[in-house]
Amino acid sequence: MVIGLTLSCKKENIAPKPELSSFSATLEGGVATVPAIGGKLNILISAGTDGWWISTAQADLLTITRMYGSGDFKLPVTIKANTSGAARLVSLKVNPTFNLPAVTFNINQDK
Numbered sequence: 343m344v345i346g347l348t349l350s351c352k353k354e355n356i357a358p359k360p361e362l363s364s365f366s367a368t369l370e371g372g373v374a375t376v377p378a379i380g381g382k383l384n385i386l387i388s389a390g391t392d393g394w395w396i397s398t399a400q401a402d403l404l405t406i407t408r409m410y411g412s413g414d415f416k417l418p419v420t421i422k423a424n425t426s427g428a429a430r431l432v433s434l435k436v437n438p439t440f441n442l443p444a445v446t447f448n449i450n451q452d453k
Contacts, residue, residue: 368385376451378424387417394437394439396410406418
């Protein structure tokens with residue numbers, strides 16, 4: 343019985359919890375304006391081994407090839423043509439995991 347108790351109290355080797363990676367998202371070239379005919383830009387995401395996802399309330403104004411992922415990624419974003427006759431602001435967020443603050447991009451589009 344003593345042997346059974348000794349074996350059942352054996353210490354388990356548990357893997358350490360993952361460490362949070364640094365996170366950043368920036369516009370390549372820093373330009374946040376596109377012409378009325380539309381345009382393409384890249385968002386440079388640096389997330390180490392952590393995940394990220396994109397959110398926007400204006401999905402009809404953009405084309406995004408990948409809405410979520412992990413690690414470092416160059417995300418192409420296409421802003422569709424503005425046929426409204428008025429300048430507009432197109433917004434999207436890159437949301438990191440671990441409850442870090444999201445990075446919001448406001449892209450101005452000419453009329």
